[in-house]
Amino acid sequence: MLELFRRMAGAPAFEAVGLGEQVVARPIASGCTLPPGGVGVVVAASGHTRRVTAGGRLNLADGERAWCFHSGPYGCELLPFAAAPEIGLRVHFAVDSIDPRVAQQRFDLFLASEADGELTLPDLAARIETALQRELAQGNLALPPCTTLDEWNAFRGGFNQLLYTRFGVTVDDCVPVDLRGTRDYAQALLARAVADPVPRGPAFVAPAKHDVPSATAADDARALRRLFLELPCIMCGLRQAALPQGQGLFRQQQALLQRLDLACLAAATMPALALAAPGQPLAPAVQARRIGYSLRAAGALDEAWALLARLEQAEDEGLDGLFDEADRIVANLEQALGRRKAVDDEEAA
Structure with a gap:
């Protein structure tokens, strides 16, 4: 009995500050209790995942890792076009609830395969922005000037499905926003020059990021x-x-x-x-x-x-x-x- 109380007293405490605000998911140790509103994702060495509901206690086997995430909602501002930093999208999204039709939730797979330590909101927003810019650049999504209502609805449908399929998050709201007053153009140009110091010309081909x-x-x-x-x-x-x-x-x-x-x-x-x-x-x-x-x-x-x-x-x-x-x-x-x-x-x- 005394040994039981010693184990309970020595259980590690989970730091939940910022979770659900600027932190989407944070690693959690074995023996910790999930905070209210938090959901645990346990990842085995093979990549298989299982969820632990809020208030549950984590018991990890050898080789297992775990994250605690908050479903949100979260808000961020995205740049659909890298060359036009004044045009933005204000997006509100949340981690999708459990889908009983699938064996592994998409957000759980995202954590297992891509998360490296703490997953912050700016990091996730940057990944979403990269995926959006790639689809627009390849013509798979369209967001033309003076977008009509039908064009906007088509874009929203494709964007919503992209985020659900790629990251396992559901878009609650997405509206265009003018970012001219919040962007430092000089700093943006300087960052672009540092990232790509070679001047572009008609025959210049940028090296692949890979x-x-x-x-x-x-x-x-x-x-x-x-x-x-x-x-x-x-x-x-x-x-x-x-x-x-x-x-x-x-x-x-x-x-x-x-x-x-x-x-x-x-x-x-x-x-x-x-x-x-x-x-x-x-x-x-x-x-x-x-x-x-x-x-x-x-x-x-x-x-x-x-x-x-x-x-x-x-x-x-x-x-x-x-x-x-x-x-x-x-x-x-x-x-x-x-x-x-x-x-x-x-x-x-």
Whole structure:
């Protein structure tokens, strides 16, 4: 009995300050009690997750990690166009409640695969902004000048589905806002010049973000973890998408699933970054190249999630183009995974 009281007295306390305001999720130790309004997400070493309701006590097994998150709501201001910092969107969103139709909640998967310590609201808002800017730049979402009501409703539908599919959050409200009085243009131009010091010209092609030489082995490990955990979920999402009409599209869907299955196998059997073979270290230049290909593969994951969001809203007549887009994304993924395994330039070619 005395030992029981000693364990209760020595239970660690969870610091919940800021949770639900500027902090979306925070790591929590075993033995802590979840605060009111907090939800626990326990992540096993295999990536499987389970939730613990508010007020519950966490008991973690070996190899398990846990986060405590608050569902919100949260508010942030996003820049849909990087070149127009005066145009903004004021967004209010909340972490989605449990969906009984799925085995793993999307926000739980996001924490398991992408969270590295505390997840703050500015960090999550930056990820959302990046996903939004990518979709607008690729033409998958449209927000033209003098947007009509129908165009705005179409944008809202695509934006809502993108955030739900990519991050597991639900948009409560989204309104355009003028940010001219809150943005320092000089500071924005200076930050852009520091990030991209080479002057742009008609023939200049900016280097891919995935080829940045400052990427480290930790970036490679995070990218491979994302591939290992998220590729099976993307396969499930594609399999559960609207069944295409006609034998041609059906066969294309089956071929994509087979290729994604092989990509899952490639991600699960990826060689160590620093080894060319057992006991044979790999040159630093080749390691840097491998890291770049890991990040490219992770970038293909982001595009795949956005494609799944569009598939959820697609009509039968629009499936042809979406499956062609899926073929391009899977081809990029296959190339990046194949080159990540390569040891020399001939194998990578």
